[in-house]
Amino acid sequence: MTNSPVSPWWSDAVFYQVYPRSFRDGNGDGVGDLDGVVEHLDHLSNLGVDAIWLNPVTVSPMADHGYDVADPRDVDPLFGGLGALDRLVEAAHAVGIKVTMDLVPNHTSSQHPWFQAALAAGPGSAQRQRYLFRDGTGPGGIHPPNNWPSIFGGPAWTRVVEPDGSPGQYYLHLFDPEQPDLNWENPEVFDDLEKTLRFWLERGVDGFRIDVAHGMAKPPGLPDMSLTGNALLRNSDDDPRFNNDAVHDIHRGIRSVLDDFPEAVTIGEIWVFDNADFAKYLRPDELHLGFNFRLVRADFDATEIKEAIENSLAAAELAGSPATWTLSNHDVEREVTRYGGGPDGLAKARAMALVLLALPGAVFVYNGEELGLPNVELPDDVLQDPVWERSGYSERGRDGCRVPLPWAGAAPPFDFSTSHDVWLPMPTEWTDLTVAAQERDPDSTLALFRRAIELRHGRGSFGPGVEFLEAPPHVLSFRGTDGVTCVVNTGTTPTALPPGDLLIASAALDDGQLPPQTAAWVR
Incomplete structure (x- = not known):
């Protein structure tokens, strides 16, 4: 008799996304930091998460809050320096929590020594070959090299002043001008990334979430694109800026390094919606996991939720990889607000939390999601x-x-x-949403998350998929391989639950039936 292979720790883990600026301020400067995360590791341990994903904490001018990296192998003093990360890794490992970091391979900061050297060196130099500098078009190079827009708005090209003071070349930045794109055809770029990967893995970091994992590689000749339907912060499947075939060679290179650290994981941010294309990123020699954002894009509607689950499972099955689920992150509107806000939005978000945590694969919870936080309408003068x-x-x-x-x-x-001058203002009406207030309330959103994660861990192996069961219109019902059924009612009238023991519900039952905007698990 042979033992069945043990699944990797990350295959069904619950990850908690820490946005470090906003988690907890440990030194009183109004900005969250890594020592603040250490101070409240008890919150994460009590929640029951298996791992942390840290948004960028490396050295940065913070033009895009850390996604403009000036030194990828050091921690910014704003977050406490390298010693603070070491303290966090040690403390988290002591309570059984893994630590993964954000990796930003598509671009650097414009303050990175490489880019500063490229500006100083001039056209045709080896330094400029590390980025995507091009001559302009039209008389005197007055027009950008192509018509690409930036994901953040405006053109994706910025013209530089050459060392002699003349108008010069343009450089590509798919995001902010302070985030110049790297030229991944230059072997120096991967060599430097390998140093970064090994630096953190050797310090005990357990893996990486890879930013813009469908980026990096650019199409030959950088052709113009159709601007129809281009939207800020998003790209489509026919967008030449992203999802070019050469990106897979980059991921193979990254995986070749990760294979020297067999317990480590890579999770790709993959805004690709064709399943066959998506699955390519999860081949055995590329990424371990990949965010599929269809559940984020689904409305609170039984049909849309089912289609999103079916699609995500199908894409993962094509690759033979676990699915990766999330409802929110630092780039999208919080689900309480996305589902309509107020008590109804919160009820729907609580129901979807049970859907999320019932699914097989890796699950990501964004900090504050466990408290039922809504988006905040901020005044113009504080927006960053x-x-x-x-x-x-x-x-x-x-x-x-x-x-x-x-x-x-x-x-x-x-x-x-301890400072009242925090980096973004907090609403006065959040009194009942604090961790302390919710810990006193057995029916709070925090209590719901803690219980659901505890039950999830007690379910053992989830298997690769779910069985969808017959249900009335506006009701979604699916069963895991362990026999636990998740039912969510997106309609307007109560619905009967399947026979069995009620394990958890996102709201009180209505005379034994599941109310609208509510989900439950039944065994």
Whole structure:
């Protein structure tokens, strides 16, 4: 008799996304930091998560809150320096929590020594070959090399002043001008990334979430694109800026390094919606996991939720990889607001939390999701996301989902910081949403998440898929391989639950039936 292979730790893990600026401020400067995460590891341990994903904490001018990396192998003093990360890794491992970091391979900061050297060296230099510098078109090179827009708004090209003071070449930046894209055809770029990967893995980091994992490789000749349907912060499957075949060679190179650290994991941010294309990223020699964002894009509707689940499972099955699920992150509107806001939005978000945690594969919970936080309507003068300025002040950007977490107390800053001057203002009405307040309430959203994650861990192996069961219109019912059924009612009238023991419900039952905007697990 042979033993069945043990699944990797990450295959059905619950990851908790820490947006470090907003988790907890440990030094009183109004900005969250890594020592703040250490201080509240008990919250994550009590929640029952298996791993942390840290948004960028490397050295950065913070034009895009850390996604503009000036030194990928050091921690910014804002977050406490390298020693603070070492303390976090040690403390998290001591309570059984893995630590993964954000990796940003598509671009650097414009303050990165490489880019500064490229500006100083001039056209045709080896330094410029590390980025995508091109001559302009038209008389005197007055027009950009192509018509590509930036994901953040405005053109994707910025013209530089050459060392002699003349108008010069343009450089490509798919995001902010302070985030120049790297030239992945230059072997120096991968050599440097390998140093970064090994630096962190050798310090005990357990893997990486890879930013813009469908980016990096650019099409030959950088052709013009159709601008129809181009939207800020998003790309489509026919967008030449992304999902070019050469990107898979880059991921194979990354995987070749990760294979020297067999317990480590890579998770790709993959905004690709064709299943066959998506599955390519999860081949055995590429990424371990990949975010499929269809559940984020689904409305609170039984048919849409089912289609999103079916699609995500099919894409993962094509690759022989576990599915990866999430409802929110630092780039999208919080689900309470996305589902309509107020009590109805919260009820739907609680129901979807049970759907999320019932699914096989890896699950990501964004900090504050476990508290039922909504998006915050912030005044114009505090907005910091570069999207706000780049869009000509027409797109408010992502700051509303990044407001700091409320921990305790009756007024801002709710023990997030000892300073009242926090990096984004907190709403006064969050008194009942603090961790301390919810810990006193057995029916709170925090209590729901803790119980659901505990039950999830007690279910053992989930298997690769789910069985969808017959259900009335506006009701979705699916059963895991362990016999636990998740039912969610997206309609307007109560519905009967299948026979069995009720394990958990997102709201009280209505005379034994599942109310609208509610989900439950039954064994």
